[in-house]
Amino acid sequence: MIEFLYRDGAKFGNGSTGSMIREELVNGTITSASGSHLTKAQGALNSMRGLLKGNHGTLSTGDRKIIFEIIEDLTTGTGLKW
């Protein structure tokens, strides 16, 4: 799933879904060329929640770090809540 939340070759930000949403907010329309990434991001947050709940205690420190980085990217400046 992580490969879908960070795409190489982005002309702005770091290629993350969060970056795209922040760019969409700047552009101000959901019919911008990129499309709206908000619902995708909400689905990803639901998945992160499921991963943390379902694997409590078995996730490595590295995995938890990645999950929380994704959560931070998706909820910073996007209007989405964790």
Add this chain to the structure above:
Amino acid sequence: MNELNNINDFIYKVLVDLLFKILPEYRAIVGLENNKYDFSSGVYLFMNEFTSFLCNEIEKDPKSVVVNKAFIFINKVGESNNLEVLNILRVGILEILYTSKSVDRELVSNALSEKLKKYFHEFSKYYN
């Protein structure tokens, strides 16, 4: 808000059912039994996974039956005028195809309808 989520779930189900109708091979791959849908991650990530599968198939054989059927599905969805469906197409499928290093953009463009070619190439504003 739960009632409104039903709209997303409905769209998910319709698109996934259409995908499996056109490309039954993919149902076997995801191991989805009849009438069991996992809505939790949403249709976008489901379509991202499907597109990743498609990219692998294109790499193996761009003229395969599976690739051909996959583009029949994509172009069929592209006939919709529903903005959310078109957004799912853009963000769930076309963006992944555009940004996949293993996939030739011209090959993809040639397989898309005229309407979807336009959406596909618009990603050049956001990606190198």
